Amino acid sequence: MAETLDLAHEDVMDVEFPDDIHYSSTGISNEKLGMWVFLASDCLLFGGLISTYLLYRNRPGSIPGLAGSPVKLSSLFDIPFTSMTSFILLMSSLTMVLAVNSIIRGDMPRTRLWLVSTAGLGALFLGGQVYEFTAFVKEGLGFTSNVSSSAFFTLTGFHGVHVAGGVIMLLALAAISARRKVQAEVVEVVGLYWHFVDIVWVLIFTIVYLIP
Amino acid sequence: MAITTERPPLELTTGEDVQETNPMGVFARPTQNTGWRSWLFTVDHKKIGIMYGAASFLFLLVGGGEALLIRLQLSVPGNKLLSADLYNQVFTMHGVTMVFLVVMPMAAAFANYLLPLQIGARDVSFPRMNALSLWVWLLGALFFNSSWLLGGGANGGWFNYAPNSGVVFSPSHGIDFYAVGLLIMGIASTVSAVNLTVTILNMRAPGMTLMKMPVFTWMTFVVQVLLVFALPVITVALVLLMFDRLFGASFFDASKGGDPFLWEHLFWIFGHPEVYIMILPSFGIVSEVIPVFSRKPIFGYPFMVGSGIAIGFMGWGVWAHHMFASGMGPISVLAFSLSTMFIAVPTGVKILNWLATMYGGRLKFTVAMLFSVGVVGMFTIGGLSGVSHAFAPADTQQTDTYYIVAHFHYVLFGGALLGLFAGMYFWWPKAFGHMLSESIGKWHFWLMLVGFNLTFGPMHILGLQGMMRRTYTYTEGQGFNVWNLVATIGSFVIALSLLVFMYNVASSYRKHKKNPVNPGPDPWDARSLEWMIPSPTPEHNFDEIPVVEELDEFWHRKYGHDEEGRLVRIAATEDVCQKGDATDVHLPSPSYWPLVLASGMPLVGYGLIFNLWWAVPGALLMVAGIFGWVMEPSTDPDAGHGHDDHGHGDDHDPSAALADGDAVSNDAAKADESEAVTEEAPVG
Numbered sequence: 001m002a003e004t005l006d007l008a009h010e011d012v013m014d015v016e017f018p019d020d021i022h023y024s025s026t027g028i029s030n031e032k033l034g035m036w037v038f039l040a041s042d043c044l045l046f047g048g049l050i051s052t053y054l055l056y057r058n059r060p061g062s063i064p065g066l067a068g069s070p071v072k073l074s075s076l077f078d079i080p081f082t083s084m085t086s087f088i089l090l091m092s093s094l095t096m097v098l099a100v101n102s103i104i105r106g107d108m109p110r111t112r113l114w115l116v117s118t119a120g121l122g123a124l125f126l127g128g129q130v131y132e133f134t135a136f137v138k139e140g141l142g143f144t145s146n147v148s149s150s151a152f153f154t155l156t157g158f159h160g161v162h163v164a165g166g167v168i169m170l171l172a173l174a175a176i177s178a179r180r181k182v183q184a185e186v187v188e189v190v191g192l193y194w195h196f197v198d199i200v201w202v203l204i205f206t207i208v209y210l211i212p
Numbered sequence: 213m214a215i216t217t218e219r220p221p222l223e224l225t226t227g228e229d230v231q232e233t234n235p236m237g238v239f240a241r242p243t244q245n246t247g248w249r250s251w252l253f254t255v256d257h258k259k260i261g262i263m264y265g266a267a268s269f270l271f272l273l274v275g276g277g278e279a280l281l282i283r284l285q286l287s288v289p290g291n292k293l294l295s296a297d298l299y300n301q302v303f304t305m306h307g308v309t310m311v312f313l314v315v316m317p318m319a320a321a322f323a324n325y326l327l328p329l330q331i332g333a334r335d336v337s338f339p340r341m342n343a344l345s346l347w348v349w350l351l352g353a354l355f356f357n358s359s360w361l362l363g364g365g366a367n368g369g370w371f372n373y374a375p376n377s378g379v380v381f382s383p384s385h386g387i388d389f390y391a392v393g394l395l396i397m398g399i400a401s402t403v404s405a406v407n408l409t410v411t412i413l414n415m416r417a418p419g420m421t422l423m424k425m426p427v428f429t430w431m432t433f434v435v436q437v438l439l440v441f442a443l444p445v446i447t448v449a450l451v452l453l454m455f456d457r458l459f460g461a462s463f464f465d466a467s468k469g470g471d472p473f474l475w476e477h478l479f480w481i482f483g484h485p486e487v488y489i490m491i492l493p494s495f496g497i498v499s500e501v502i503p504v505f506s507r508k509p510i511f512g513y514p515f516m517v518g519s520g521i522a523i524g525f526m527g528w529g530v531w532a533h534h535m536f537a538s539g540m541g542p543i544s545v546l547a548f549s550l551s552t553m554f555i556a557v558p559t560g561v562k563i564l565n566w567l568a569t570m571y572g573g574r575l576k577f578t579v580a581m582l583f584s585v586g587v588v589g590m591f592t593i594g595g596l597s598g599v600s601h602a603f604a605p606a607d608t609q610q611t612d613t614y615y616i617v618a619h620f621h622y623v624l625f626g627g628a629l630l631g632l633f634a635g636m637y638f639w640w641p642k643a644f645g646h647m648l649s650e651s652i653g654k655w656h657f658w659l660m661l662v663g664f665n666l667t668f669g670p671m672h673i674l675g676l677q678g679m680m681r682r683t684y685t686y687t688e689g690q691g692f693n694v695w696n697l698v699a700t701i702g703s704f705v706i707a708l709s710l711l712v713f714m715y716n717v718a719s720s721y722r723k724h725k726k727n728p729v730n731p732g733p734d735p736w737d738a739r740s741l742e743w744m745i746p747s748p749t750p751e752h753n754f755d756e757i758p759v760v761e762e763l764d765e766f767w768h769r770k771y772g773h774d775e776e777g778r779l780v781r782i783a784a785t786e787d788v789c790q791k792g793d794a795t796d797v798h799l800p801s802p803s804y805w806p807l808v809l810a811s812g813m814p815l816v817g818y819g820l821i822f823n824l825w826w827a828v829p830g831a832l833l834m835v836a837g838i839f840g841w842v843m844e845p846s847t848d849p850d851a852g853h854g855h856d857d858h859g860h861g862d863d864h865d866p867s868a869a870l871a872d873g874d875a876v877s878n879d880a881a882k883a884d885e886s887e888a889v890t891e892e893a894p895v896g
Contacts, residue, residue, distance in 0.1 A: 023636040024415070025414050025416040026413050030414050034337065034407070037406045037440055041441065041443065042442075045444035047444075048447075048449070049448055052463070056463075059469040060469060067462075067469075068468045120891075141809065143459065144461055146462075147463065150455065150461040150462065150463060152461070154461075172842065188875045
């Protein structure tokens with residue numbers, strides 16, 4: 001894959017700016033490598049949060065005499081609704097791919113369109129999460145109700161903050177690209193982050209919602 | 213140079229940078245080269261490294277002062293100098309300060325200053341992020357220490373076990389400052405770890421393959437990778453602790469179903485790699501110093517590197533040996549006992565390799581060498597007492613006694629801190645352009661070594677006699693009197709040795725001011741690339757990026773072998789060294805935004821602890837910082853190129869053109885085979 005990409009873009013470079021070639025020891029740009037290293041680090045952040053959730057998910061009700069609400073988290077899940085929002089988030093990965101594809105072809109209007117669509121789908125997912133959180137609180141399961149609700153809100157909340165950060169990056173990128181040219185690689189690097197956040201959601205959805 | 217010309221261009225570099233010159237419309241960019249502004253807004257890795265070093269030394273004095281208070285309190289039985297509560301705060305703050313505010317940033321100082329020089333680069337890969345790391349760390353450290361004035365310091369010990377860390381047992385704000393302060397400093401370390409990892413992977417000079425990197429660079433690389441993976445784990449633990457204390461969650465509150473064990477596991481999964489994060493930079497420094505003053509290459513370079521990597525991997529599999537007394541079950545205890553015994557092997561490999569490097573060498577005991585040999589000796593003692601902890605039955609006896617205190621001070625003071633002092637004496641001329649006095653330095657070394665052993669040696673005995681750590685006093689009849697008094701006297705000898713060091717710094721500087729003697733680029737007849745450029749290091753580091761062919765490249769440019777394998781000089785040092793007079797070098801421009809972004813973080817921290825509204829100005833500052841940062845090109849297009857602002861294009865001499873980004877388009881330079889050494893200054 002790398003080879004074809006290289007070939008494809010060498011043409012572009014020859015035409016556009018032969019004087020400004022950045023070299024690196026690995027052949028990967030600093031920005032992209034930096035993002036990979038950061039994502040590696042982020043894996044362990046979610047690893048820690050997921051472990052915490054797995055430890056606490058079934059505590060309320062199973063240990064007698066505990067303070068806190070005995071309501072089980074799983075009794076409140078609305079699987080069809082969350083499947084919907086998960087599907088929306090996964091589709092945003094598709095639009096992200098289309099955005100990277102457009103900027104490689106140098107098609108700026110399309111790039112912007114797909115960037116904004118990705119951000120929109122991400123925002124829709126966040127809206128779903130806010131709705132879900134409010135519903136839980138109305139049912140009487142807030143952040144401090146018991147250990148499993150605390151772990152749940154912490155884990156999904158951290159993921160939500162990651163999505164929100166991604167939405168801001170995407171919108172900022174779309175806005176900047178209206179004023180000046182943006183390097184394709186910048187879009188690709190933001191895309192790496194976005195796909196990572198999506199993959200993490202696949203894990204969280206499976207572990208939190210689907211495993212009984 | 214085939215190696216360099218065949219380097220692939222980067223993927224996907226379409227589009228062009230259209231540079232905006234005045235991003236916020238209001239502020240002009242900082243341009244000062246001298247004065248306080250040149251330090252506050254710098255993105256130069258050397259200035260950042262020096263600031264890391266200076267700040268961490270100040271915190272060494274703070275943490276050292278706290279240590280003296282501890283020792284004074286324990287000097288005689290039944291002492292009333294500190295109350296039990298104050299004693300808890302002092303030893304907690306001492307531990308956290310020494311780990312996060314002294315050893316780690318002092319190692320970061322060396323990493324920042326030396327990494328780009330050792331791999332032949334002009335700066336780190338993301339210079340502004342480098343400045344951000346410094347300021348976030350420094351402001352986070354000040355934030356953490358401000359707890360002394362705002363209701364008292366943290367008091368749960370540096371590993372802060374539940375339930376002592378809960379609001380019930382620690383109602384002051386101390387542990388809130390611990391949690392939020394370490395989160396802020398964690399951000400700094402993560403940013404810096406990503407930055408330095410990318411620097412090492414991506415910014416190496418042409419020809420410098422991974423196995424031609426100096427050992428210090430290698431050890432720093434392992435440390436950065438450990439940081440990348442260890443910091444998120446402590447982040448999770450601290451976030452949970454913060455939620456418990458500030459937002460009413462109950463992650464570690466057993467009465468509500470929380471599990472105090474979770475904290476222990478999360479903390480030590482971070483905490484044990486952290487031990488290697490603190491010791492490996494020092495190992496790297498020692499591995500640079502010993503070959504130079506033995507006039508021999510490092511013995512078994514691949515094993516030196518490999519054992520460092522092995523320590524990095526195995527460091528993840530030993531964390532629960534801190535928890536043998538927690539009742540986690542025989543299988544876990546057995547597994548972690550075994551892995552703890554095994555991790556002594558790569559460490560032993562390092563010790564033996566240093567000894568083999570010195571064996572048969574022409575040893576020269578400069579102060580740097582003395583400190584390095586000190587590390588080898590003291591760390592071996594600490595390592596041996598460490599292996600004794602691997603035996604779980606013995607460890608359950610020793611846990612929480614002074615035997616443990618003795619052990620980790622032998623590895624962290626005798627190992628890490630002595631190594632860092634070795635590095636200071638070794639690289640001082642490179643950073644400041646004058647030598648530290650060798651004769652005063654020897655006083656410093658011997659006083660410190662004697663004081664150190666007087667302080668921590670007796671603690672082995674006290675621990676085996678059953679003296680518990682973290683207890684603010686003891687009674688007359690327990691038989692602890694003599695050795696405690698000896699340890700207290702020792703701690704003041706250490707304090708005296710630090711005064712000698714500060715006197716050395718001041719008097720060497722004054723002597724240099726009165727009668728400047730430049731030590732030259734290579735005062736020690738050393739081996740790695742940083743000695744190839746003038747002292748102090750010019751702002752642009754290298755006139756031209758060296759093309760590397762061998763390990764210890766600089767040495768091999770000076771020395772070769774005759775037919776009988778004897779060492780012969782093949783070139784004069786002056787001929788090999790660079791002059792530092794290149795003009796027209798693109799350097800990243802200074803910036804306000806790292807400081808603006810960093811200054812928002814402690815404000816958010818105070819907001820979290822006292823009143824969320826106070827976080828608003830902090831958050832606004834952070835948003836402004838990010839906005840200005842994004843809109844600003846990393847290199848100011850209006851700025852002159854190079855350290856002396858020569859106009860670019862017409863008047864530069866041909867050798868300097870090689871180091872000039874603009875010269876890529878120059879046909880004459882292209883014809884030159886060394887054209888490919890052209891390096892752009894890093895972006896970001």
